[in-house]
Amino acid sequence: MTKGHERADGPQSVPALLHRNAVKFANAPAYREKEFGIWQSWTWAQTLEEVEALALGLLDMGAKEGDFIAVIGRNRPKLYWAMVAAEMVGAIPVPLYQDANAEEMAYVLGHCGARFVIVGDQEQVDKVIEVQDGLPNFEQIIYLDPRGLRKYDHSKLHEYDHVQAAGRAKRDELLPELTARQDKLDYDSICVMLYTSGTTGKPKGVVLSNRNVIETSKSSSQFDDLRQTDDILAYLPMAWVGDFIFSVGQAMWTGFCTNCPESADTMQTDLREIGPTYYFAPPRVFETQLTNVMIRMEDASPFKKRLFDYFMAHARKVGPDILDGKPVGQWDRIKYKLGELMIYGPLKNTLGLSRVRVGYTAGEAIGPEIFDFYRSLGINLKQLYGQTEATVFITAQPDGEVRSDTVGVTCPGVELRIAENGEVFYRSPGVFVEYYKNAESTADTKDAEGWVATGDAGFIEEGTGHLRIIDRAKDVGQMADGSLFAPKYVENKLKFFPNILEAVVFGNKRDECTAFINIDLTAVGNWAERNNIGYASYQELARHPQVMDTIQSHVEEVNKSVAEDEMLSGCQVHRFVVLHKELDADDGELTRTRKVRRRIIEEKYDDIIAALYDGSKSVSTVTEVTYEDGRKGSIKATLEIREAKTWPTAQKIAAQ
Amino acid sequence: MKDVNEGYTTEDGRKIGGTVMEMKNITLRFGGVEAIKDISFDIHEGEIRAIIGPNGAGKSSMLNVISGFYVPQEGEVWYKGAPRPQMKPFEVAQQGIARTFQNIALFEGMSVLDNVMTGRLTHMKTGLWAQSIWKGKAEREEIENREVAEKIIDFLEIQAIRKTPVSRLSYGLKKRVELARALAAEPAILLLDEPMAGMNVEEKEDMSRFILDVNDEFGTTIALIEHDMGVVMDLSDRVVVMDYGKKIGDGTPHEVRNNQDVIDAYLGVAHD
Numbered sequence: 071m072t073k074g075h076e077r078a079d080g081p082q083s084v085p086a087l088l089h090r091n092a093v094k095f096a097n098a099p100a101y102r103e104k105e106f107g108i109w110q111s112w113t114w115a116q117t118l119e120e121v122e123a124l125a126l127g128l129l130d131m132g133a134k135e136g137d138f139i140a141v142i143g144r145n146r147p148k149l150y151w152a153m154v155a156a157e158m159v160g161a162i163p164v165p166l167y168q169d170a171n172a173e174e175m176a177y178v179l180g181h182c183g184a185r186f187v188i189v190g191d192q193e194q195v196d197k198v199i200e201v202q203d204g205l206p207n208f209e210q211i212i213y214l215d216p217r218g219l220r221k222y223d224h225s226k227l228h229e230y231d232h233v234q235a236a237g238r239a240k241r242d243e244l245l246p247e248l249t250a251r252q253d254k255l256d257y258d259s260i261c262v263m264l265y266t267s268g269t270t271g272k273p274k275g276v277v278l279s280n281r282n283v284i285e286t287s288k289s290s291s292q293f294d295d296l297r298q299t300d301d302i303l304a305y306l307p308m309a310w311v312g313d314f315i316f317s318v319g320q321a322m323w324t325g326f327c328t329n330c331p332e333s334a335d336t337m338q339t340d341l342r343e344i345g346p347t348y349y350f351a352p353p354r355v356f357e358t359q360l361t362n363v364m365i366r367m368e369d370a371s372p373f374k375k376r377l378f379d380y381f382m383a384h385a386r387k388v389g390p391d392i393l394d395g396k397p398v399g400q401w402d403r404i405k406y407k408l409g410e411l412m413i414y415g416p417l418k419n420t421l422g423l424s425r426v427r428v429g430y431t432a433g434e435a436i437g438p439e440i441f442d443f444y445r446s447l448g449i450n451l452k453q454l455y456g457q458t459e460a461t462v463f464i465t466a467q468p469d470g471e472v473r474s475d476t477v478g479v480t481c482p483g484v485e486l487r488i489a490e491n492g493e494v495f496y497r498s499p500g501v502f503v504e505y506y507k508n509a510e511s512t513a514d515t516k517d518a519e520g521w522v523a524t525g526d527a528g529f530i531e532e533g534t535g536h537l538r539i540i541d542r543a544k545d546v547g548q549m550a551d552g553s554l555f556a557p558k559y560v561e562n563k564l565k566f567f568p569n570i571l572e573a574v575v576f577g578n579k580r581d582e583c584t585a586f587i588n589i590d591l592t593a594v595g596n597w598a599e600r601n602n603i604g605y606a607s608y609q610e611l612a613r614h615p616q617v618m619d620t621i622q623s624h625v626e627e628v629n630k631s632v633a634e635d636e637m638l639s640g641c642q643v644h645r646f647v648v649l650h651k652e653l654d655a656d657d658g659e660l661t662r663t664r665k666v667r668r669r670i671i672e673e674k675y676d677d678i679i680a681a682l683y684d685g686s687k688s689v690s691t692v693t694e695v696t697y698e699d700g701r702k703g704s705i706k707a708t709l710e711i712r713e714a715k716t717w718p719t720a721q722k723i724a725a726q
Numbered sequence: 727m728k729d730v731n732e733g734y735t736t737e738d739g740r741k742i743g744g745t746v747m748e749m750k751n752i753t754l755r756f757g758g759v760e761a762i763k764d765i766s767f768d769i770h771e772g773e774i775r776a777i778i779g780p781n782g783a784g785k786s787s788m789l790n791v792i793s794g795f796y797v798p799q800e801g802e803v804w805y806k807g808a809p810r811p812q813m814k815p816f817e818v819a820q821q822g823i824a825r826t827f828q829n830i831a832l833f834e835g836m837s838v839l840d841n842v843m844t845g846r847l848t849h850m851k852t853g854l855w856a857q858s859i860w861k862g863k864a865e866r867e868e869i870e871n872r873e874v875a876e877k878i879i880d881f882l883e884i885q886a887i888r889k890t891p892v893s894r895l896s897y898g899l900k901k902r903v904e905l906a907r908a909l910a911a912e913p914a915i916l917l918l919d920e921p922m923a924g925m926n927v928e929e930k931e932d933m934s935r936f937i938l939d940v941n942d943e944f945g946t947t948i949a950l951i952e953h954d955m956g957v958v959m960d961l962s963d964r965v966v967v968m969d970y971g972k973k974i975g976d977g978t979p980h981e982v983r984n985n986q987d988v989i990d991a992y993l994g995v996a997h998d
Contacts, residue, residue, distance in 0.1 A: 106876035107839075107888060217881070221740075335886035446885055 082405060082548040083255035083280045085121075085158045087322040088378040092118035095298060095325040101147035103342055104332035108416050112147060114325065125158035126237030128186070128246045131228070135160030135251060138182040140490055142166045142175070142198075143190025145304040146329045148214050148230060151316060152188040157261060160251045161186075164263045164275070165309040168194065174273075176201035176329060177452070182275055183207035188230070192218040195227065202226075211305060250511035257281040261316075266458050275506035276311075276458045281492045289482040292468060294428045300326035300347045301425075305337050311458040312432075319461075341422035349429045353436035356451075359421060361441055364560070381409035382446070388416075389446030394470045411686070412448045412486070417477060423449050430454050430466075432477075438567035441474040453477050455539060460484075461500035461514065477534035486537065492527035492554070493543040511696035527556065529637070540638070545668065547578035553640035560641045563628045569620060572653050574666055575643060576679055582644040584682040586675070587621055590651050594620075609650045609707060613698045618712060621648055625714040633717035642716040645682050647689070649675075650707035656696045678709065692695055693708050733770060736963050737812070737978065739884070743771030745807075746947055747915060752801035754787055761787040762798065763971045774941055775949045776958045779968035780991060785951045786828060789919055792949060794818035816881070820848050824913035826904040828920045828951075835925040838884060838903050839875065841892055845910030846871040868968065878909045884934055895897050898929035904935070909940060916940070918950035919948070922957055934961055959983065967980065967991070 078395070081087045091100065112120065126276040130661040133139070139156040141163055143149050151508040153163035163665045164182050166175060173653070175197050177390065179187065185207055187198050195213055200221075202208050207634045213219060214230045225332040237244070246250065250676040265273040290296075304317040317328045330339040348384040367378050388402045389622045390703055400407075429444070429451040436453065444451040454466035455477035465476035465486070480486050484498040502510045516522045527546040540546065549555050571590035577583035589612050598605055598614075605611040653659040658670050672679065674693070681689035690708045733743045747769040754762040761784045768774045775878055777785050790796040791803065794813045802809045805821065813821075824845070834843050849871060852864045854860040879885055887895060892903060903920060920938045921937065934957060940946050952958045955989055959979040960966060967975035967982055975982045982988055 106873065106877075166780070217943060332885045333883065338888070405759075545748075632778055644841055 081284070082257050083259065084154055084261055084283065084318065084322055085252050086117055087113075087122060087284070088154060091322065091325050098298065098325065099327045100325075101150065101328050102323075102344075103330040104336070104343075107332075109329075109343070111327075111450040113316050114581075117147075117151065120148075120234070121155045121158065122248070123237045123241075124151055124155040125248055126234035126239070126241055127235075128155060128159050128161070129244045129248060130240055131186070131233065133159045133161050133186060135254075135354070137161040137186065138164050138184040139356065140164045140166055140179055140182070140184040140187045141308065142187065143168050143308070144334060145306075145308055145313070145458075145598060146214065147316070147328070147330055148307060149188065149190065150304075150328065152230075152364060153314075153318060156188075157255070158248060158252055160254065160259075161264060162260045162263050164265070165307045165314065166265065166504075167307050169307075172200045176204055178275075179205050179208065179275060181273075181465050185209045185345055186212065186214045189214070191215040195219060195222070207672045213452050242475060245277065255280065257284070260503070264309060264314065264458055274508055274511055274693055275650060276310075277503040278461055279503050282320060282461040282500050283319045284323065285313065285409070285483065286463055287315060287323040289499075290315075290463050290466070291320050291324045292467070293482055294348075296324045296326060296348060296428070300324065300327040300427070301344055302326065302328055302348045302350075303337075303341055303344055303346045304328050304330050305334075305341075305348065305702075306352075311462055312350060312456075315462045316348075334666045338422065341649060342420070343422075345422060345425040346510070347425045348425050348429045349423065351429075351431060351595065352433045353431050353440065354434075355548065356431060356436065356444060357440050363417070363421075364455050381413040382451070384409055384412060385411045385446035386442060389606065390442060390472075392447055393448055393450060410448070418447055418449065423447075426450065428452070433457065435562040435566075436474060438474040439566070444471065449584055451464060455537060455635065457524060459502045460496060460498060461502065462523070464494075464496050464498070467536075470535070472535070473536070476531060476534070476538050479535050480537070480538065486530065488529060489523075491543065492529065492540070492546055493538070494526050494539070495521045496524065497521050506509060545646045549640045550579060551583045551640065552580060554637055556638055557583075557641075559638060560585070560628065560643065561666070563631060564624065567624045569597070569617075570624060572660075572664050572666070574653070574668065574671055575641070577641065577681070580683065585625070585643045586646045586653075586671070586678070587619065587625075587646055587648040588615060589648060591652070605715060608652065612648045612650060613707075613710065618648060618710060621646070622714055629714060631718050633719055636719050639717075639719035643714055645711055645713050646676060647682065647709045647711050649678075650691075651693060651695060651705055654695075657694075671721060681711060729855060737980075740963075742963065742978040745769070746771040746805070748804040749788075749791070749802060750802045750838065752788075752791055752798045752803070754784075754796055755799045761971050762791070764801070765971075765973045766801075767966045767967075767973065767976055769946055769947060769949055770964075773946050774937070774950070774961055776965045777949065777951050777964060777968060778953075778958050778963035782970075784971040785968055787916055787917060787953055787971075789825070789949070791913075793917055804889075804976040812949050813991065816848075817913065819859075822911075822914035823917065824911040825917035826901070826908050826919055826921060828923060830900045830998060832892045832900060834908070835891060836845070837889050837891055838895070838906075838958040839879070840912050841903055842875045842878060842906045843871060845907035846875060848911055849874075865906075867920060870884075874895055874912070874953060875910050878906050879891055881909075881939070882906050898925050898932075899940070901925065903931075905933075905940075907938065908944075909944075912944075913946060915947045915949060919950065920951055920954075922952060922954055938960060981989045 081090050084310040091114040097113050099111045100114040100117040102113045139208040141149050141152050141390045156163040164184060166178055181609040185287050189195055189211060195211055198211055208225050212228045212230050212233055216229055257280050259280055261278050261280045263275050263277050265275050302316055306313045321328045329344045331337045342530040355558060367375060384405055386404055388398050391398050392406060415417060426449050429449055432454045452472050456462040456464045462482055465478040484496055487495040489495060501520055501522055525543050526539050527541050528537055529541040531535055545557055552616040555577050560575045561573040564570050569590055570587055572588035575583055591608055594611060594617060596610060611617060625643050625646055632642050633639045659667055677691050678689055688708055688710050692704050692706050693703055696705050733741060735741055745768045749765060749767050752765045777788055779785050789795060791798050795815055797812050841848055850867060852867050856864045879888055882900060892900060920932055941948055962979060965972060965982045967978055967988045974991060975985040976988040
C-alpha cells in the first residue's frame with residue numbers, strides 16, 4: 071500500500087513522507103523518549119505501525135475528514151504521532167499550549183470546533199472537562215497517562231493505548247478506508263493549524279498546507295545540510311510553529327531522530343545524554359546557561375579559574391574566525407586546539423552541546439557577548455528570522471556569515487520587500503493559507519499577490535544582503551529632524567547590560583531621545599553586596615549615586631554604538647532617569663509576556679517625561695502601584711535626571 | 727467479631743475491603759509513663775486511616791507499635807486475621823509493612839535512586855556469592871528491581887533528581903524520596919509519620935496528591951499520623967483521635983469534626 075501515496079513528484083503529504091521513511095529508513099531511529107530512566111526508541115517502521123494503529127482507532131471512533139483534532143501536552147512521541155494520525159484520517163491537527171489556562175483553551179477549542187482532544191495527562195483532561203459545556207462540537211478525549219483518571223467517568227474518556235488496540239483489531243476492516251483517505255491528501259490539503267500566541271487580541275488560527283510544511287522543510291533542510299543521522303531534542307512547546315517544523319516537518323523530510331525529554335525538569339540532563347546535532351533555543355536559554363557557567367566558575371579553584379579565563383580570552387579572539395573558516399595564524403590554531411582539549415571540549419560536553427553542527431536562536435535579540443561566547447567555543451550558533459505565517463523561515467544566517475546584529479539572508483524560495491515605512495514584507499512557498507474563520511485579518515496581513523506583512527521594521531544591509539530587524543513597525547517613528555526613531559533597537563542594546571532589566575526610550579517627533587531605566591535588582595543587588603553598599607529597598611538602590619554612575623556609563627556606551635549606525639544615530643539617549651519602581655504587568659505597564667506597553671507608560675509618567683525634556687535636574691513624582699493582592703498604594707520619589715554623553719555619527723567622523 | 731471482614735463504602739464511593747490490621751486493647755508504658763492506654767481500632771484494606779492528636783498524645787508511639795518497633799505491655803496486634811507475635815522490625819518489613827519517619831532517615835550520601843533501591847531489599851533473594859559473580863541471576867534481579875524503582879520515581883515525579891545525592895535536596899524533596907523508598911517495598915500497609923511536617927503549602931498539596939494517588943493507583947492501605955487537621959480531614963477515610971494516650975474519637979472526618987471531646991482537645995476547654 072505504500073506505493074499508493076507516492077507520486078511522481080515526491081510525497082505530497084506528511085503521512086506520505088512517513089510511508090516513504092518507513093521503507094527508506096525502516097530500521098533507523100525515528101523517535102526516542104526517556105521513560106523510566108531509559109531511552110526508548112521507535113524506528114521509522116515501528117512509527118508507521120503506531121501512527122497507523124492510532125489512525126485506525128480514530129476511524130473506529132468516527133473521525134471524519136475535515137474534523138479538527140486538538141493535541142495538548144508536553145513533547146512526547148505519542149503526541150507527535152497523534153498529529154500525523156489526525157492527518158492520515160483527513161482531519162486537521164491543532165496543537166495547543168499545554169500551559170494555557172482553561173479559559174484560553176476554551177476559546178481555541180471553541181474556535182476550531184475540535185471534536186476530539188488528545189491529551190497527555192490528568193491535568194489537561196481536567197481543563198478540557200472544565201470547559202466542555204461551552205463546546206458544542208467536542209465529543210471525546212483520548213489520554214496518554216491513565217494516572218489519577220481511574221475514578222473519572224469514562225463515557226467520553228479513552229486511553230491512547232486502547233484506541234490503538236481497537237484500531238489494530240479492526241485493521242482489515244478499516245484499512246481500505248484509511249488508505250483511501252490518505253490518497254486524497256495532496257499539497258493543497260491542510261497539514262496543521264497553529265494558533266499564534268496573540269499579543270494583540272484573541273489568538274488567530276494559522277492554517278498551513280502540506281505545501282507550506284513540506285516545501286519549507288525541504289529547502290531549510292538543504293540550506294543547513296540536515297542529515298538523516300541528525301538528532302534533535304524536542305523540548306519547546308508543541309503548539310509553536312518551530313517545534314512542528316523541526317520535530318515533524320524536517321524530521322519527516324530528512325528522516326532524522328526526534329528525542330523527547332523525560333520531563334521538563336530533566337531537560338538539561340537529557341540534552342547532555344542525547345547530544346543533539348541540530349539544536350534550537352530562544353536567547354534566554356543561552357543566557358541562563360552562560361550565567362550558570364560563570365557562577366560555577368566563580369566557585370572553582372584559582373588554578374582552574376585562571377585556566378578558564380586564559381583560554382576563554384583566546385577563544386574570544388580566534389574562535390569565531392576559526393568557525394567561519396577565516397585565516398588564523400598557526401600558533402593561534404595550536405593554542406585553540408589545546409584550549410579545546412582543556413576547556414572548550416569539557417565545557418561543551420557539560421552543556422550538552424558537544425555535537426551541535428547547526429544551532430539556532432530566534433524570537434528576540436540576543437546579546438552579542440552571549441552569542442560570541444557560544445560561537446567562540448566552536449558551536450555553530452546562528453540566528454534566524456521567521457514567524458508562524460511563514461512556516462518559520464524568512465531569513466537565516468548561512469554558515470560563515472554569522473553576526474549577532476543581523477538575522478541573515480533570505481531562505482531559499484523567499485522574496486523580501488521593504489515598504490516605504492520600513493516594514494518588512496515577504497513572499498514564499500511557506501506563506502500560510504489563511505487565518506481560520508477570520509477573512510478580515512487574512513486580508514489585512516496577506517495581499518492578493520501573496521506578500522505578507524511581518525509587522526516588523528527593518529532594512530537590508532548594503533553589501534552583505536543581510537536583513538536587520540530594528541523594531542516593531544508600529545513603534546517606529548521619526549524624530550523632529552526626520553531621522554528614523556526605533557526605540558526597541560536602543561532598548562535592546564541597553565538591556566544587554568546585566569544591570570539593566572528594562573528600558574523605555576522616548577523621542578518620537580521630538581528633537582532628542584530620552585530614556586527610563588529599570589535596574590536589575592539581582593545583578594545590581596549582587597554588586598552592592600560585594601561592595602558593602604547597604605540598601606533597604608529597590609528604590610534606595612536605584613537612586614544610589616554609584617548605581618547612577620554605572621548606568622550612565624552603560625547609556626554612554628550604547629550611544630557610542632548607536633552612533634556607528636548612520637541610519638539610527640539620531641536615537642542616542644541624551645537624558646535618562648532610573649525609575650523608582652520596576653515596571654510591572656500588575657500595573658499594566660508590561661504585558662504578561664513582559665513586553666513594554668508604551669502608550670500606558672507615556673500617560674502614567676507624563677510628569678517625568680516632561681521633566682526629561684525641560685532641562686530640570688530632578689523631578690518629584692507620586693506613582694500609584696498595585697500590590698499582588700490587588701490593593702493599591704502609592705510611592706513618592708524624587709528622581710535625579712542625568713545627562714549622557716552623545717557621539718557624532720560615524721559618517722561625520724569619516725568625513726572629518 | 728462479626729464485622730471483622732466486612733468492607734464499607736466511603737463517602738466518595740470507593741469500596742474499602744475488610745480488616746487487615748487490628749489493635750486490641752493496646753497499652754504501652756515507658757517506666758511509669760503510660761504512653762498508650764488501652765486503645766483499640768482497626769485498619770481496613772485499601773483505606774487511608776489517620777491518627778491525629780495534639781503533641782504528646784502518643785501518636786508516634788502508636789505507629790511504632792504498628793511497625794513492631796515497640797512491643798506493648800498489654801494487648802495484641804492482629805495482622806491479616808491472626809495475632810502477630812513479637813517481631814524484629816525487619817521481620818515486620820518482610821510482612822509487607824513499610825514506613826517513613828518524622829525525622830527523615832535517608833542515606834544522605836547516596837543518590838536518590840540508590841535510596842529507593844534499598845527499599846527493594848526485602849525483594850532481593852540472591853546471596854552474597856551470586857551478587858559477587860553478578861552475571862545471571864543477580865543481574866536479572868537487579869534489572870527487575872530497578873524497573874520497579876524507576877516506576878516509582880516516575881510516579882512521584884522525581885526523575886530530575888534521580889542521580890542527585892540526598893544531602894543536596896530540599897526538605898520537601900527528601901520527604902518525597904522517603905515515600906518513594908517506602909513504596910519501593912511494595913507494601914501492603916504504608917505507615918507515614920507526619921508526612922507534611924515542616925512543609926509549605928505547595929509542598930503539602932503535592933504530598934497530599936501523591937498520597938491519594940498511591941492509594942488510588944496501587945490500592946495501598948495507608949495509616950498516617952498528621953498534625954495538620956485540614957490535611958487529615960481532606961485525605962483520610964477514617965480518623966482515630968488520641969489525647970494523653972487515650973482514644974477520644976474514631977470515625978469519618980465528618981463525625982470526628984463534630985465530636986465534642988475532639989473539639990475540646992484541639993481548641994482547649996475552660997476547666998472550672
